[in-house]
Amino acid sequence: MNVGELRDSHGRVMRDLRISITDRCNFRCLYCLPETEEAANFYRSRFDAVRNPKPFSLEPIRYEWKPRDRLLTYEEIERLVRVAASLGVDKIRITGGEPLLRRAVPELIARVAAIPGIRDVAMTTNGFLFARHAEALRKAGLKRVSFSMDSLDPSNFKKMTGRDGQAEVQQAIAQAQALGFAPVKVNAVVIRGMNDHEIEPLVDFARDRDLVLRFIEFMPLDSGHAWQRDLVVSGRELLERLRKRFDLVPIDARANPAETARRYAFADGRGEIGIIAPVTEPFCGHCNRLRVTADGRLRTCLFSLHEHDLMSLLRGGAPDAEIAARLVELVRGKEAGHRIGRADFVQPARTMSCIGG
Numbered sequence: 001m002n003v004g005e006l007r008d009s010h011g012r013v014m015r016d017l018r019i020s021i022t023d024r025c026n027f028r029c030l031y032c033l034p035e036t037e038e039a040a041n042f043y044r045s046r047f048d049a050v051r052n053p054k055p056f057s058l059e060p061i062r063y064e065w066k067p068r069d070r071l072l073t074y075e076e077i078e079r080l081v082r083v084a085a086s087l088g089v090d091k092i093r094i095t096g097g098e099p100l101l102r103r104a105v106p107e108l109i110a111r112v113a114a115i116p117g118i119r120d121v122a123m124t125t126n127g128f129l130f131a132r133h134a135e136a137l138r139k140a141g142l143k144r145v146s147f148s149m150d151s152l153d154p155s156n157f158k159k160m161t162g163r164d165g166q167a168e169v170q171q172a173i174a175q176a177q178a179l180g181f182a183p184v185k186v187n188a189v190v191i192r193g194m195n196d197h198e199i200e201p202l203v204d205f206a207r208d209r210d211l212v213l214r215f216i217e218f219m220p221l222d223s224g225h226a227w228q229r230d231l232v233v234s235g236r237e238l239l240e241r242l243r244k245r246f247d248l249v250p251i252d253a254r255a256n257p258a259e260t261a262r263r264y265a266f267a268d269g270r271g272e273i274g275i276i277a278p279v280t281e282p283f284c285g286h287c288n289r290l291r292v293t294a295d296g297r298l299r300t301c302l303f304s305l306h307e308h309d310l311m312s313l314l315r316g317g318a319p320d321a322e323i324a325a326r327l328v329e330l331v332r333g334k335e336a337g338h339r340i341g342r343a344d345f346v347q348p349a350r351t352m353s354c355i356g357g
């Protein structure tokens with residue numbers, strides 16, 4: 001079966017599918033699920049500081065998890081990936097919520113990795129539960145893993161994630177390296193007034209351990225809709241700061257135009273960092289990504305305001321050819337790009353934890 005490729009009306013061809021396998025999470029990151037008192041206090045202090053009139057409630061936001069029977073089963077995910085692979089998707093990222101909260105994730109990895117055409121299976125995790133699953137994940141065929149770690153300081157880490165887990169995440173990173181995952185990446189979302197004083201220590205940490213570090217701009221995808229432009233440390237500002245301490249050498253991006261990070265090596269040959277600046281330097285023109293939420297909805301952009309129900313097709317007995325045709329049709333309508341910063345920007349109702357980062 002091959003009804004074509006996943007080409008949108010702007011000429012971009014989709015190769016990268018990100019699948020959220022659960023909307024649940026054991027963390028409460030203040031840029032994603034800011035449900036803690038500390039997150040509320042942080043935002044309140046910032047709003048006061050800039051006399052921001054944005055209405056803001058101190059009541060922690062509570063998010064209702066989807067019931068289990070509304071989540072795609074592993075069989076359904078496998079089938080969807082098979083269909084997507086027949087249309088040229090070759091890269092899968094398993095994400096969430098926290099993917100390792102779902103049962104038997106190695107089984108899913110093995111199924112997905114075995115699908116013809118899939119050449120790369122990766123996972124994004126907060127790392128807290130990684131240690132207990134690491135070997136099984138590796139054996140199942142997972143090669144690459146990205147950990148989210150925004151802070152090296154246990155108390156700041158707790159403020160940012162709502163969880164006392166800095167040591168666990170560091171251990172998970174070390175274990176991933178010991179087991180031969182490569183590359184092991186660390187993602188850090190930088191928030192002004194929260195962890196922007198940690199960017200140099202994070203670089204030192206990553207260089208000492210041969211980790212690939214990515215700094216990510218804070219995007220308006222938090223459940224509290226508390227995002228404010230002045231909390232974003234722009235990619236440019238980050239780079240200027242880092243250049244004062246480190247001798248950075250740009251890495252040529254031509255080999256992979258869909259790469260979201262501006263990558264830099266260090267003149268002494270040790271380490272690599274990347275800056276992902278979707279807010280201030282959108283890379284939508286080269287986007288080759290699609291996302292499927294845990295409840296089986298296709299999102300053609302992180303910032304889509306519409307989702308497309310694939311679950312009903314998968315559960316309603318639609319043949320593969322019909323699912324493929326629907327994917328082709330939906331991709332044709334992919335948005336040209338996001339509209340952050342424009343007067344008509346509307347933040348999607350669902351958060352990063354539902355969409356899958």
Ligand code: SAM
Pocket residue numbers: 025031032095096097098099124125126127146147148187188189216217218219220221222352353356357
């Ligand atoms: N729970 C896993 C984790 O945190 O790694 C996987 C899901 S999480 C939604 C995926 C990525 O999205 C993480 O690296 C996280 O830092 C990032 N993220 C979440 N909310 C974000 C936001 N508002 N702006 C930028 N990145 C965000």
Ligand code: SF4
Pocket residue numbers: 025026027028029032033096097098126148352353
């Ligand atoms: Fe959970 Fe990841 Fe969102 Fe943090 S970023 S709350 S770990 S889904």
